[in-house]
Amino acid sequence: MGSASQMEPRALSGEAYVKEWRQFARRHHLALFLLYSWIPVCVFLFLLSRYWIHEPELCLAIMGLWLPAALAATWWAGQFRCPRCRRRYGALGHGRSVNITRGLFDKICSNCKLAKFER
Secondary structure: OOOHHHOOOOOOOHHHHHHHHHHHHHHHHHHHHHHHHHHHHHHHHHHHHHHHHOOHHHHHHHHHHHHHHHHHHHHHHHOOEOOOOOOEOOOOOOOOOOOOOOOOOOOEOOOOOOEOOOO
């Protein structure tokens, strides 16, 4: 007989299911915003530093903090658990993976083949 840790996780249903997809959408949008806005923010801060505030250290600090924040948000989005199988959405099985963008761009769950935002 299997122990509780070896049993399959239970799928979510109803409002909890919809709530999980909303949570994933928030994670996904935050990660994409921080990733895609990093270069425009760096250019803006460079121009701001050069022509207006003349504080390159402050601008470099903001640029230096933006990228780790983007990477952390991307990792957080990749930790999303599929509402059906409760495994990480873009990663096979329960093992650890070093792919930081797993799940962020996947259209289906790697484990149970649930399409993104499917009900």
